[in-house]
Protein backbone atom coordinates (compact mmCIF):
# COMPACT_ATOMS: atom_id res chain seq x y z
CA UNK A 1 0.00 0.00 0.00
CA UNK A 2 1.46 3.42 -0.88
CA UNK A 3 1.71 6.24 1.62
CA UNK A 4 -1.18 8.34 0.20
CA UNK A 5 -3.65 5.43 0.39
CA UNK A 6 -2.42 4.64 3.89
CA UNK A 7 -3.09 8.21 5.09
CA UNK A 8 -6.51 8.22 3.47
CA UNK A 9 -7.31 4.94 5.21
CA UNK A 10 -6.31 6.31 8.59
CA UNK A 11 -8.42 9.43 8.08
CA UNK A 12 -11.38 7.28 7.09
CA UNK A 13 -10.90 5.03 10.11
CA UNK A 14 -10.85 8.05 12.45
CA UNK A 15 -14.10 9.36 10.93
CA UNK A 16 -15.60 5.85 11.19
CA UNK A 17 -14.48 5.70 14.81
CA UNK A 18 -16.36 8.92 15.62
CA UNK A 19 -19.62 7.07 14.86
CA UNK A 20 -18.99 4.75 17.79
CA UNK A 21 -18.39 7.30 20.53
CA UNK A 22 -19.14 5.79 23.94
CA UNK A 23 -18.62 2.18 22.80
CA UNK A 24 -15.69 -0.11 23.60
CA UNK A 25 -12.70 -0.07 21.25
CA UNK A 26 -11.88 -3.37 19.50
CA UNK A 27 -8.21 -2.59 18.74
CA UNK A 28 -5.23 -0.60 19.99
CA UNK A 29 -4.36 2.85 18.60
CA UNK A 30 -0.82 4.24 18.51
CA UNK A 31 0.60 7.68 17.83
CA UNK A 32 4.20 7.05 16.91
CA UNK A 33 5.28 4.26 19.21
CA UNK A 34 2.99 5.26 22.07
CA UNK A 35 -0.38 3.55 22.64
CA UNK A 36 -3.04 6.23 23.13
CA UNK A 37 -5.99 3.85 23.46
CA UNK A 38 -6.20 0.10 23.98
CA UNK A 39 -8.78 -2.54 23.12
CA UNK A 40 -11.74 -2.46 25.52
CA UNK A 41 -11.33 1.25 26.45
CA UNK A 42 -14.14 3.69 25.69
CA UNK A 43 -14.11 5.61 22.42
CA UNK A 44 -14.22 9.18 23.72
CA UNK A 45 -14.66 12.57 22.08
CA UNK A 46 -11.24 13.56 23.45
CA UNK A 47 -9.61 10.57 21.73
CA UNK A 48 -11.23 11.36 18.40
CA UNK A 49 -10.28 15.03 18.43
CA UNK A 50 -6.73 14.12 19.47
CA UNK A 51 -6.51 11.74 16.50
CA UNK A 52 -7.96 14.36 14.13
CA UNK A 53 -5.32 16.87 15.28
CA UNK A 54 -2.46 14.41 14.78
CA UNK A 55 -0.56 13.93 11.52
CA UNK A 56 -2.24 10.77 10.03
CA UNK A 57 1.16 9.40 9.07
CA UNK A 58 1.96 8.99 12.77
CA UNK A 59 -1.33 7.20 13.63
CA UNK A 60 -1.49 3.42 13.58
CA UNK A 61 -4.35 1.02 14.31
CA UNK A 62 -3.56 -2.51 15.48
CA UNK A 63 -5.32 -5.39 13.70
CA UNK A 64 -8.76 -5.88 15.23
CA UNK A 65 -10.11 -8.35 12.71
CA UNK A 66 -11.77 -5.52 10.78
CA UNK A 67 -13.93 -4.19 13.62
CA UNK A 68 -13.39 -0.85 15.32
CA UNK A 69 -15.60 -1.38 18.35
CA UNK A 70 -16.84 -4.29 20.41
CA UNK A 71 -20.56 -5.06 20.39
CA UNK A 72 -22.59 -3.98 23.42
CA UNK A 73 -23.04 -6.64 26.06
CA UNK A 74 -26.80 -6.66 25.58
CA UNK A 75 -26.35 -7.23 21.83
CA UNK A 76 -24.31 -10.30 22.62
CA UNK A 77 -26.98 -11.54 24.98
CA UNK A 78 -29.64 -10.94 22.35
CA UNK A 79 -27.58 -12.96 19.86
CA UNK A 80 -27.36 -15.80 22.33
CA UNK A 81 -31.11 -15.68 22.79
CA UNK A 82 -31.48 -15.81 19.02
CA UNK A 83 -28.97 -18.59 18.50
CA UNK A 84 -29.20 -21.20 21.20
CA UNK A 85 -32.89 -22.04 20.74
CA UNK A 86 -32.48 -22.24 16.96
CA UNK A 87 -29.00 -23.70 16.70
CA UNK A 88 -30.02 -26.85 14.84
CA UNK A 89 -31.96 -24.90 12.19
CA UNK A 90 -29.28 -22.21 11.85
CA UNK A 91 -26.52 -24.78 11.51
CA UNK A 92 -28.35 -26.74 8.85
CA UNK A 93 -29.11 -23.54 6.93
CA UNK A 94 -25.41 -22.72 7.10
CA UNK A 95 -24.63 -26.00 5.39
CA UNK A 96 -23.56 -28.01 8.44
CA UNK A 97 -24.46 -31.65 7.98
CA UNK A 98 -25.89 -33.85 10.66
CA UNK A 99 -24.33 -37.26 11.19
CA UNK A 100 -27.75 -38.87 10.93
CA UNK A 101 -31.09 -37.37 10.04
CA UNK A 102 -33.72 -37.19 12.76
CA UNK A 103 -35.76 -39.84 10.97
CA UNK A 104 -32.89 -42.33 10.72
CA UNK A 105 -31.95 -41.81 14.34
CA UNK A 106 -35.59 -42.15 15.41
CA UNK A 107 -36.04 -45.35 13.40
CA UNK A 108 -32.86 -46.93 14.78
CA UNK A 109 -33.89 -45.97 18.30
CA UNK A 110 -37.30 -47.64 17.90
CA UNK A 111 -35.62 -50.83 16.68
CA UNK A 112 -33.21 -50.81 19.62
CA UNK A 113 -36.17 -50.39 21.96
CA UNK A 114 -37.75 -53.51 20.41
CA UNK A 115 -34.48 -55.40 20.88
CA UNK A 116 -34.34 -54.46 24.54
CA UNK A 117 -37.99 -55.24 25.14
CA UNK A 118 -37.93 -58.63 23.45
CA UNK A 119 -34.75 -59.59 25.32
CA UNK A 120 -36.63 -58.87 28.56
CA UNK A 121 -39.23 -61.53 27.73
CA UNK A 122 -37.25 -64.04 25.69
CA UNK A 123 -34.05 -63.94 27.77
CA UNK A 124 -32.01 -63.81 24.60
CA UNK A 125 -31.10 -61.24 22.00
CA UNK A 126 -32.15 -61.18 18.37
CA UNK A 127 -28.66 -60.77 16.88
CA UNK A 128 -29.90 -60.67 13.30
CA UNK A 129 -32.09 -57.67 14.09
CA UNK A 130 -29.13 -55.99 15.82
CA UNK A 131 -26.92 -56.69 12.79
CA UNK A 132 -29.53 -55.10 10.47
CA UNK A 133 -29.60 -51.91 12.52
CA UNK A 134 -25.80 -51.81 12.84
CA UNK A 135 -25.18 -52.29 9.12
CA UNK A 136 -27.72 -49.59 8.29
CA UNK A 137 -25.93 -47.19 10.65
CA UNK A 138 -22.54 -48.15 9.19
CA UNK A 139 -23.84 -47.26 5.75
CA UNK A 140 -25.15 -43.87 6.86
CA UNK A 141 -22.73 -42.65 9.52
CA UNK A 142 -20.01 -40.37 8.19
CA UNK A 143 -16.64 -39.38 9.55
CA UNK A 144 -16.45 -37.16 12.63
CA UNK A 145 -14.53 -34.34 10.92
CA UNK A 146 -17.36 -33.19 8.72
CA UNK A 147 -20.61 -33.95 10.48
CA UNK A 148 -22.30 -32.59 13.55
CA UNK A 149 -22.91 -35.16 16.18
CA UNK A 150 -26.40 -34.94 17.67
CA UNK A 151 -27.34 -31.50 16.43
CA UNK A 152 -30.91 -32.10 17.45
CA UNK A 153 -31.01 -33.34 20.96
CA UNK A 154 -34.65 -33.87 21.65
CA UNK A 155 -35.12 -36.98 23.63
CA UNK A 156 -37.28 -38.17 26.43
CA UNK A 157 -35.64 -39.49 29.54
CA UNK A 158 -37.31 -42.89 29.35
CA UNK A 159 -35.82 -43.44 25.93
CA UNK A 160 -32.35 -42.56 27.12
CA UNK A 161 -30.85 -46.06 26.98
CA UNK A 162 -32.04 -46.65 23.41
CA UNK A 163 -30.90 -43.24 22.12
CA UNK A 164 -27.64 -43.75 23.94
CA UNK A 165 -27.10 -47.16 22.31
CA UNK A 166 -27.59 -45.67 18.84
CA UNK A 167 -25.32 -42.70 19.61
CA UNK A 168 -22.52 -44.84 21.00
CA UNK A 169 -22.76 -47.09 17.95
CA UNK A 170 -22.60 -44.17 15.49
CA UNK A 171 -19.76 -42.51 17.36
CA UNK A 172 -17.76 -45.74 17.56
CA UNK A 173 -18.24 -46.53 13.88
CA UNK A 174 -17.21 -43.02 12.81
CA UNK A 175 -14.18 -43.25 15.06
CA UNK A 176 -13.12 -46.74 14.09
CA UNK A 177 -13.86 -46.63 10.37
CA UNK A 178 -10.31 -45.79 9.34
CA UNK A 179 -8.78 -48.24 11.81
CA UNK A 180 -9.85 -51.33 9.89
CA UNK A 181 -10.33 -52.70 6.39
CA UNK A 182 -12.46 -55.54 7.64
CA UNK A 183 -16.17 -54.99 7.05
CA UNK A 184 -16.95 -57.94 9.31
CA UNK A 185 -14.98 -56.43 12.16
CA UNK A 186 -16.72 -53.08 11.71
CA UNK A 187 -20.09 -54.81 11.74
CA UNK A 188 -19.20 -56.81 14.87
CA UNK A 189 -18.13 -53.60 16.56
CA UNK A 190 -21.36 -51.89 15.48
CA UNK A 191 -23.45 -54.74 16.95
CA UNK A 192 -21.38 -54.70 20.15
CA UNK A 193 -21.86 -50.97 20.66
CA UNK A 194 -25.55 -51.15 19.89
CA UNK A 195 -25.91 -53.90 22.50
CA UNK A 196 -23.33 -52.74 25.05
CA UNK A 197 -26.03 -51.86 27.60
CA UNK A 198 -28.49 -54.65 26.68
CA UNK A 199 -28.19 -55.94 30.24
CA UNK A 200 -30.04 -52.82 31.40
CA UNK A 201 -33.21 -54.52 30.20
CA UNK A 202 -32.92 -56.54 33.41
CA UNK A 203 -32.35 -53.55 35.69
CA UNK A 204 -35.61 -52.30 37.26
CA UNK A 205 -36.98 -49.21 35.49
CA UNK A 206 -37.28 -47.32 38.80
CA UNK A 207 -33.49 -47.48 39.04
CA UNK A 208 -32.81 -46.84 35.34
CA UNK A 209 -34.97 -43.72 35.24
CA UNK A 210 -34.54 -42.53 38.82
CA UNK A 211 -34.59 -38.70 38.88
CA UNK A 212 -31.72 -38.32 41.31
CA UNK A 213 -28.48 -39.89 42.41
CA UNK A 214 -28.50 -43.63 43.08
CA UNK A 215 -27.97 -45.11 46.52
CA UNK A 216 -24.99 -47.43 46.88
CA UNK A 217 -27.34 -50.42 46.72
CA UNK A 218 -29.04 -49.14 43.56
CA UNK A 219 -25.68 -48.44 41.98
CA UNK A 220 -24.68 -52.04 42.71
CA UNK A 221 -27.77 -53.16 40.81
CA UNK A 222 -26.89 -50.85 37.94
CA UNK A 223 -23.34 -52.21 37.75
CA UNK A 224 -24.72 -55.69 37.22
CA UNK A 225 -26.00 -54.72 33.76
CA UNK A 226 -22.68 -55.81 32.26
CA UNK A 227 -23.06 -59.32 33.69
CA UNK A 228 -26.76 -59.50 32.70
CA UNK A 229 -25.78 -58.46 29.18
CA UNK A 230 -23.38 -61.37 28.81
CA UNK A 231 -26.00 -63.78 30.17
CA UNK A 232 -28.55 -62.57 27.62
CA UNK A 233 -26.06 -62.86 24.75
CA UNK A 234 -24.90 -66.30 25.82
CA UNK A 235 -28.40 -67.55 25.11
CA UNK A 236 -28.14 -66.38 21.49
CA UNK A 237 -26.53 -68.23 18.60
CA UNK A 238 -23.26 -67.15 16.94
CA UNK A 239 -22.41 -64.24 19.22
CA UNK A 240 -19.14 -62.63 18.11
CA UNK A 241 -16.51 -62.89 20.87
CA UNK A 242 -15.85 -59.19 20.43
CA UNK A 243 -19.46 -58.49 21.36
CA UNK A 244 -19.35 -60.50 24.59
CA UNK A 245 -16.16 -58.70 25.61
CA UNK A 246 -17.44 -55.20 24.90
CA UNK A 247 -20.64 -55.87 26.82
CA UNK A 248 -18.67 -57.18 29.80
CA UNK A 249 -15.79 -54.69 29.74
CA UNK A 250 -17.12 -51.30 28.64
CA UNK A 251 -16.99 -49.95 32.21
CA UNK A 252 -13.43 -51.12 32.87
CA UNK A 253 -10.78 -48.39 33.07
CA UNK A 254 -7.18 -48.75 31.95
CA UNK A 255 -5.80 -48.21 35.49
CA UNK A 256 -7.98 -50.97 36.91
CA UNK A 257 -10.53 -48.71 38.66
CA UNK A 258 -13.54 -49.68 36.57
CA UNK A 259 -16.02 -52.51 36.94
CA UNK A 260 -16.86 -55.44 36.90
CA UNK A 261 -13.47 -57.15 37.17
CA UNK A 262 -11.05 -54.22 37.57
CA UNK A 263 -9.15 -55.25 34.46
CA UNK A 264 -6.16 -53.19 33.34
CA UNK A 265 -5.09 -51.89 29.95
CA UNK A 266 -3.12 -55.00 28.97
CA UNK A 267 -6.18 -57.16 29.67
CA UNK A 268 -8.56 -55.01 27.60
CA UNK A 269 -9.04 -55.07 23.84
CA UNK A 270 -8.96 -52.03 21.59
CA UNK A 271 -12.72 -52.43 21.21
CA UNK A 272 -13.36 -52.50 24.97
CA UNK A 273 -11.40 -49.26 25.35
CA UNK A 274 -13.02 -47.63 22.34
CA UNK A 275 -16.46 -48.51 23.71
CA UNK A 276 -15.66 -46.94 27.07
CA UNK A 277 -14.65 -43.64 25.43
CA UNK A 278 -17.76 -43.43 23.24
CA UNK A 279 -19.94 -44.50 26.16
CA UNK A 280 -18.67 -41.76 28.48
CA UNK A 281 -18.65 -39.09 25.79
CA UNK A 282 -22.27 -39.73 24.88
CA UNK A 283 -23.39 -39.98 28.52
CA UNK A 284 -21.78 -36.62 29.31
CA UNK A 285 -23.27 -34.80 26.32
CA UNK A 286 -26.81 -36.01 26.88
CA UNK A 287 -29.60 -34.59 29.00
CA UNK A 288 -30.51 -36.97 31.78
CA UNK A 289 -33.32 -36.94 34.26
CA UNK A 290 -30.89 -36.09 37.07
CA UNK A 291 -28.76 -33.45 35.38
CA UNK A 292 -28.71 -31.31 32.30
CA UNK A 293 -26.21 -32.25 29.63
CA UNK A 294 -22.70 -30.91 29.74
CA UNK A 295 -21.33 -29.25 26.68
CA UNK A 296 -18.79 -30.81 24.36
CA UNK A 297 -15.91 -28.89 25.87
CA UNK A 298 -16.40 -30.35 29.30
CA UNK A 299 -16.85 -33.78 27.75
CA UNK A 300 -13.60 -33.33 25.86
CA UNK A 301 -11.85 -32.21 29.02
CA UNK A 302 -13.13 -35.28 30.89
CA UNK A 303 -11.54 -37.44 28.19
CA UNK A 304 -8.29 -35.48 28.28
CA UNK A 305 -8.11 -35.65 32.08
CA UNK A 306 -8.87 -39.37 31.99
CA UNK A 307 -6.43 -40.09 29.18
CA UNK A 308 -3.92 -42.71 30.28
CA UNK A 309 -5.68 -43.34 33.61
CA UNK A 310 -9.23 -44.18 32.63
CA UNK A 311 -8.98 -44.24 28.87
CA UNK A 312 -6.42 -45.47 26.40
CA UNK A 313 -4.19 -42.54 25.54
CA UNK A 314 -3.86 -43.28 21.82
CA UNK A 315 -7.59 -43.74 21.35
CA UNK A 316 -8.37 -40.48 23.15
CA UNK A 317 -5.95 -38.69 20.82
CA UNK A 318 -7.50 -40.34 17.80
CA UNK A 319 -10.96 -39.37 19.06
CA UNK A 320 -9.93 -35.74 19.60
CA UNK A 321 -8.27 -35.62 16.17
CA UNK A 322 -11.61 -36.60 14.71
CA UNK A 323 -13.94 -34.46 16.77
CA UNK A 324 -11.60 -31.47 17.22
CA UNK A 325 -11.46 -29.00 20.07
CA UNK A 326 -14.59 -27.43 18.65
CA UNK A 327 -16.74 -30.17 17.14
CA UNK A 328 -18.76 -29.55 13.98
CA UNK A 329 -22.01 -27.81 14.96
CA UNK A 330 -20.46 -25.72 17.78
CA UNK A 331 -21.44 -22.04 17.71
CA UNK A 332 -18.47 -19.78 18.31
CA UNK A 333 -17.73 -16.12 18.90
CA UNK A 334 -14.75 -15.10 16.78
CA UNK A 335 -12.04 -12.64 17.78
CA UNK A 336 -13.50 -10.09 15.32
CA UNK A 337 -16.89 -10.41 17.14
CA UNK A 338 -18.52 -12.28 14.28
CA UNK A 339 -20.51 -15.39 15.16
CA UNK A 340 -20.55 -18.62 13.24
CA UNK A 341 -20.83 -22.36 13.43
CA UNK A 342 -17.99 -24.86 13.04
CA UNK A 343 -18.51 -26.59 9.70
CA UNK A 344 -15.38 -28.74 9.45
CA UNK A 345 -12.57 -29.83 11.75
CA UNK A 346 -8.97 -29.30 10.62
CA UNK A 347 -7.21 -32.36 11.92
CA UNK A 348 -3.80 -30.62 11.67
CA UNK A 349 -5.01 -27.59 13.65
CA UNK A 350 -7.74 -28.62 16.07
CA UNK A 351 -8.33 -25.08 17.37
CA UNK A 352 -8.63 -23.59 13.88
CA UNK A 353 -11.59 -25.28 12.20
CA UNK A 354 -13.56 -24.10 9.20
CA UNK A 355 -16.40 -21.77 10.19
CA UNK A 356 -19.63 -20.83 8.52
CA UNK A 357 -20.05 -17.20 9.63
CA UNK A 358 -23.73 -16.35 10.22
CA UNK A 359 -23.77 -13.01 12.13
CA UNK A 360 -21.58 -9.95 11.64
CA UNK A 361 -19.83 -8.18 14.53
CA UNK A 362 -22.96 -6.18 15.31
CA UNK A 363 -25.23 -9.17 15.57
CA UNK A 364 -26.83 -8.78 12.16
CA UNK A 365 -27.59 -11.94 10.24
CA UNK A 366 -25.60 -12.17 7.01
CA UNK A 367 -27.60 -12.63 3.86
CA UNK A 368 -25.45 -15.62 2.95
CA UNK A 369 -23.29 -17.52 5.45
CA UNK A 370 -19.59 -16.92 4.71
CA UNK A 371 -17.06 -19.78 4.73
CA UNK A 372 -13.97 -18.96 6.77
CA UNK A 373 -11.16 -21.48 7.14
CA UNK A 374 -9.35 -20.26 10.26
CA UNK A 375 -6.35 -22.45 9.45
CA UNK A 376 -5.90 -21.20 5.87
CA UNK A 377 -6.97 -17.59 6.48
CA UNK A 378 -4.15 -15.10 6.94
CA UNK A 379 -6.11 -12.46 8.86
CA UNK A 380 -5.30 -13.99 12.24
CA UNK A 381 -8.94 -14.37 13.32
CA UNK A 382 -9.35 -17.02 16.01
CA UNK A 383 -12.10 -18.50 18.17
CA UNK A 384 -12.71 -16.28 21.17
CA UNK A 385 -15.02 -18.80 22.84
CA UNK A 386 -17.74 -21.35 22.14
CA UNK A 387 -21.30 -20.08 22.65
CA UNK A 388 -23.37 -23.18 23.10
CA UNK A 389 -22.45 -24.09 26.63
CA UNK A 390 -25.52 -25.29 28.44
CA UNK A 391 -26.05 -24.12 31.99
CA UNK A 392 -25.65 -26.90 34.47
CA UNK A 393 -28.52 -27.59 36.76
CA UNK A 394 -28.92 -30.18 39.46
CA UNK A 395 -25.95 -32.42 39.89
CA UNK A 396 -23.02 -31.48 37.76
CA UNK A 397 -20.49 -34.15 37.04
CA UNK A 398 -17.00 -32.79 37.64
CA UNK A 399 -15.39 -35.87 36.28
CA UNK A 400 -16.25 -39.15 34.73
CA UNK A 401 -16.60 -41.04 38.00
CA UNK A 402 -19.45 -38.73 39.06
CA UNK A 403 -21.56 -40.01 36.21
CA UNK A 404 -24.21 -42.58 36.77
CA UNK A 405 -24.44 -44.82 33.77
Ligand SMILES: [Fe+2]
Pocket residue numbers: 196197225250251405
Ligand atom coordinates in the same frame (compact mmCIF):
# COMPACT_ATOMS: atom_id res chain seq x y z
FE1 LIG B 1 -23.00 -49.55 30.44
Ligand SMILES: [Fe+2]
Pocket residue numbers: 164168196197279405
Ligand atom coordinates in the same frame (compact mmCIF):
# COMPACT_ATOMS: atom_id res chain seq x y z
FE1 LIG C 1 -23.61 -47.10 28.02
